[in-house]
Amino acid sequence: MSALGxxxxxxxxxxxxxxxxxxxxxxxxxxxxxxTVLILSWFAVGSWIYRAHANFDLIDGPAKTFTPGWSVGxxxxxxxxxxxxxxxxxxxxxxxxAMPVDSEQTAPGLLWLWWLSWLGGSVAQYGDYYGWLDIVxxxxxxxxxxxxxxxxxxxxxxxPSMSIASTFE
Numbered sequence: 737m738s739a740l741g742x743x744x745x746x747x748x749x750x751x752x753x754x755x756x757x758x759x760x761x762x763x764x765x766x767x768x769x770x771x772t773v774l775i776l777s778w779f780a781v782g783s784w785i786y787r788a789h790a791n792f793d794l795i796d797g798p799a800k801t802f803t804p805g806w807s808v809g810x811x812x813x814x815x816x817x818x819x820x821x822x823x824x825x826x827x828x829x830x831x832x833x834a835m836p837v838d839s840e841q842t843a844p845g846l847l848w849l850w851w852l853s854w855l856g857g858s859v860a861q862y863g864d865y866y867g868w869l870d871i872v873x874x875x876x877x878x879x880x881x882x883x884x885x886x887x888x889x890x891x892x893x894x895x896p897s898m899s900i901a902s903t904f905e
Contacts (some may be wrong), residue, residue, distance in 0.1 A: 850883035
């Protein structure tokens with residue numbers, strides 16, 4: 737089944753898509769593009785988070801609470817995914833910047849902006865129809881993505897053994 741067939745299936749239109757009679761509209765293409773980017777970003781960001789946390793297994797650094805696998809895995813656990821991925825990223829930030837890993841210490845504003853905009857974007861885009869709330873959701877997700885790019889860049893700079901090439905090896 738093609739990617740278009742999968743997107744149509746997700747939109748409850750699979751019989752028409754399978755026989756090629758479904759007429760694709762702009763919104764359908766937008767949904768398909770959004771889904772494709774979402775899945776690709778899950779793999780890219782998940783790989784980076786895993787590798788960044790795994791770097792601390794190679795050096796003598798502060799004690800960690802999160803393993804590389806759980807740093808990524810928390811994103812998939814219902815309800816825990818509202819808090820635990822943020823805590824794992826905070827630990828990664830603190831350890832990367834040679835700060836004491838302390839759950840009581842406040843996280844930098846950039847991490848808070850990334851996390852709250854990601855949560856806001858995720859919640860705002862949850863619904864059956866497209867409207868103004870989806871526009872707010874896409875805007876929040878865009879802010880979250882921009883913050884994540886800055887976070888990745890700063891953590892990569894802070895970890896001497898971390899490079900873009902080694903992230904995906």
